[in-house]
Amino acid sequence: MDAPIVAVENITKVFKDQISLPVRALTDVSFQIQEGEFVALCGPSGSGKTTLLNLIGCLDQPTRGKVFFDGEEISRLGQQALTRYRLEKIGFIFQDYNLIPTLTALENIEYVLWLQGIPSAQRRKRALVICERFGIAKLVTRRPPQLSRGQQQRAAVARAVIHKPRIVLGDELTANLDHKTGTELMDFLKELNREEKITFIYATHDPMIMARASRVIRLEDGQLVDDLRQY
Amino acid sequence: MFLLKLAILNINRNPRRSFITVLAVAVGLAALIFLWGFSDGTIERQRDNVVRLFTGHVQIHTVGFEQSLSPELVLKDRLGIVEKIQSQPHVVTLTERVKAEALIGTSQNSRGVLMIGVDPLREPLVIEIREQVKEGHFLSPVGNREVLVGYRLAEKLGVHIGDKVVIMTQAIDGTLAGYAYRVRGILHTGSLDLDELSIYTTLQSAQELLGLEKEVHELVIRLTSRAAIPGFLNAVKKTLDETPYEILTWDDIIPSVNQWASWAEAIIRTILVTVTIVIGVGIMNTIVMSVFERTRELGVMMAIGTSPAQIIRLILLETLVLECFGVVLGVIAGYLVTFYFGIVGIHFYGVEEAFSATYMSTVTYTQVKGIHVIQSILTLVAVTSLIGIYPAWKAGRMVPVKAIYHSY
Numbered sequence: 001m002d003a004p005i006v007a008v009e010n011i012t013k014v015f016k017d018q019i020s021l022p023v024r025a026l027t028d029v030s031f032q033i034q035e036g037e038f039v040a041l042c043g044p045s046g047s048g049k050t051t052l053l054n055l056i057g058c059l060d061q062p063t064r065g066k067v068f069f070d071g072e073e074i075s076r077l078g079q080q081a082l083t084r085y086r087l088e089k090i091g092f093i094f095q096d097y098n099l100i101p102t103l104t105a106l107e108n109i110e111y112v113l114w115l116q117g118i119p120s121a122q123r124r125k126r127a128l129v130i131c132e133r134f135g136i137a138k139l140v141t142r143r144p145p146q147l148s149r150g151q152q153q154r155a156a157v158a159r160a161v162i163h164k165p166r167i168v169l170g171d172e173l174t175a176n177l178d179h180k181t182g183t184e185l186m187d188f189l190k191e192l193n194r195e196e197k198i199t200f201i202y203a204t205h206d207p208m209i210m211a212r213a214s215r216v217i218r219l220e221d222g223q224l225v226d227d228l229r230q231y
Numbered sequence: 232m233f234l235l236k237l238a239i240l241n242i243n244r245n246p247r248r249s250f251i252t253v254l255a256v257a258v259g260l261a262a263l264i265f266l267w268g269f270s271d272g273t274i275e276r277q278r279d280n281v282v283r284l285f286t287g288h289v290q291i292h293t294v295g296f297e298q299s300l301s302p303e304l305v306l307k308d309r310l311g312i313v314e315k316i317q318s319q320p321h322v323v324t325l326t327e328r329v330k331a332e333a334l335i336g337t338s339q340n341s342r343g344v345l346m347i348g349v350d351p352l353r354e355p356l357v358i359e360i361r362e363q364v365k366e367g368h369f370l371s372p373v374g375n376r377e378v379l380v381g382y383r384l385a386e387k388l389g390v391h392i393g394d395k396v397v398i399m400t401q402a403i404d405g406t407l408a409g410y411a412y413r414v415r416g417i418l419h420t421g422s423l424d425l426d427e428l429s430i431y432t433t434l435q436s437a438q439e440l441l442g443l444e445k446e447v448h449e450l451v452i453r454l455t456s457r458a459a460i461p462g463f464l465n466a467v468k469k470t471l472d473e474t475p476y477e478i479l480t481w482d483d484i485i486p487s488v489n490q491w492a493s494w495a496e497a498i499i500r501t502i503l504v505t506v507t508i509v510i511g512v513g514i515m516n517t518i519v520m521s522v523f524e525r526t527r528e529l530g531v532m533m534a535i536g537t538s539p540a541q542i543i544r545l546i547l548l549e550t551l552v553l554e555c556f557g558v559v560l561g562v563i564a565g566y567l568v569t570f571y572f573g574i575v576g577i578h579f580y581g582v583e584e585a586f587s588a589t590y591m592s593t594v595t596y597t598q599v600k601g602i603h604v605i606q607s608i609l610t611l612v613a614v615t616s617l618i619g620i621y622p623a624w625k626a627g628r629m630v631p632v633k634a635i636y637h638s639y
């Protein structure tokens with residue numbers, strides 16, 4: 001077996017602040033994910049899915065345990081290195097799309113390439129190509145409020161994958177979509193996963209969306225209770 | 232470029248709020264420009280008044296004369312030096328004067344004054360003295376033993392046009408000399424001191440009284456402009472053996488105007504800093520609000536790889552863009568207002584006496600110096616940018632996870 005792209009070793013995450021009691025969001029969770037997997041994180045609300053995605057996505061650091069990305073431990077990296085990591089290797093899709101509302105769909109997609117310092121003409125070309133592929137080429141000059149939810153989420157997916165990240169993380173990415181649009185989006189992601197070998201990890205509590213995963217990791221009360229491969 | 236575009240788009244999100252902020256910058260800056268224009272205009276006019284009405288640009292005396300007014304300290308080699316001065320660059324014309332302390336009296340009353348003997352033909356070419364004669368006439372070149380007195384002196388002595396007065400002084404031989412003179416005109420010089428303490432007579436009469444031949448005490452020189460003074464002084468240094476002479480500029484003779492100018496500038500600088508701090512806090516408030524409103528968006532931007540430094544740059548740029556719009560608008564408005572009052576002038580009524588003590592005119596034509604506008608803009612941009620670091624720095628320090636799940 002190849003080296004895993006993501007490895008989580010005995011991570012525990014405790015949220016502490018001055019006001020409330022400490023909250024244990026994850027307890028001693030371990031698993032590995034291979035390149036090209038299409039993984040669903042599921043579990044009831046409050047079970048720690050978002051927390052786990054944030055740890056994998058270099059947005060947060062575990063209280064105990066280690067997170068490896070491509071064999072490198074990222075759980076102890078500094079702020080700057082984490083930013084770099086997120087920019088180069090990771091794509092994010094959020095529940096409410098979170099496109100930058102002042103920018104057009106195309107500019108939102110270009111934004112990541114701008115962060116990477118890619119020249120403007122090249123940026124535009126690449127963004128247009130991906131929009132074509134995503135079926136939103138006609139909408140690129142619209143700003144997010146002028147797009148439907150499904151269209152916004154497609155633009156958000158395009159933004160998440162344009163820089164060819166190694167993994168894409170999605171948190172409840174279909175929660176705000178109707179059933180049909182949601183399953184369509186998942187089919188589309190699945191296609192990207194097959195064709196581009198992009199590893200997807202997404203959190204959901206929708207069984208229909210879960211069903212499309214090649215592997216389902218189940219959390220309950222911050223503990224890993226199930227890890228199933230399905231075909 | 233992309234960042235600038237993003238900054239402009241962000242500012243445009245709440246156009247009304249941004250516009251109000253820009254307006255605050257513009258109004259503040261315009262007010263500062265106007266204030267400078269008012270001050271610069273007033274001071275320029277004061278300087279002009281002093282030169283036009285009293286001192287000329289440069290005066291030459293024998294060393295010690297201005298201090299002691301000793302009648303024997305006449306100008307050495309008078310003709311030679313007049314010729315040399317006249318051939319200097321920037322010189323328009325010059326005139327000669329005799330000056331002495333004297334006593335002017337009627338049968339009832341007498342007062343100590345400064346008697347100034349002027350050349351009736353040349354003096355008006357250097358000093359606007361004709362315009363100061365409000366009653367009667369200026370000295371005539373042919374008339375003898377005529378005198379102009381300030382209106383305050385005339386009141387104190389109780390004399391009118393045509394009245395006889397006696398002027399006495401100590402001649403150079405030490406004897407006391409006195410003649411009767413006829414009042415030919417009453418002066419309103421615009422200077423309370425001069426109106427009370429000085430009298431004008433013809434050069435010839437004054438020389439006669441003092442027992443002088445053709446000698447004089449003072450050369451008053453008019454140059455093309457005040458700006459020509461340094462060049463003129465340099466040139467004079469090269470051609471004239473200065474040792475027996477004391478060369479004084481208008482500023483040396485009446486230093487209070489430039490002292491007053493420095494004082495006014497210090498006050499305006501204080502106002503400038505205060506106003507820019509207030510403006511800066513206003514801009515900061517706008518930016519703090521706009522950052523708070525898009526906490527989540529900024530969190531997402533950071534999550535997808537925007538570095539804190541880039542966030543800081545973006546927010547600073549937003550401050551800067553607001554400033555720029557404000558500055559452009561403010562400069563235009565400030566110049567328009569200053570230009571307008573530079574033409575119509577700002578009139579002050581009923582304050583002649585107070586103003587004349589400082590050589591101020593009762594009308595100010597605003598006139599702004601470019602350097603002061605640039606200073607104001609630089610101060611504004613520096614101060615507001617400095618204050619603007621705070622919200623930018625705070626935005627850059629946000630933790631993306633917290634920001635993304637931030638609830639309003």
Ligand SMILES: Nc1ncnc2c1ncn2[C@@H]1O[C@H](COP(=O)(O)OP(=O)(O)O)[C@@H](O)[C@H]1O
Pocket residue numbers: 015016023024025043044045046047048049050051052
């Ligand atoms: N920033 C935080 N501070 C305190 N508690 C938190 C924070 N984020 C999450 N939690 C808590 O951690 C637990 C797991 O949350 P989360 O990972 O959001 O679950 P899920 O995404 O599965 O709904 C919950 O009990 C939640 O209240």
Ligand SMILES: [Mg+2]
Pocket residue numbers: 049050051171
């Ligand atoms: Mg969640």
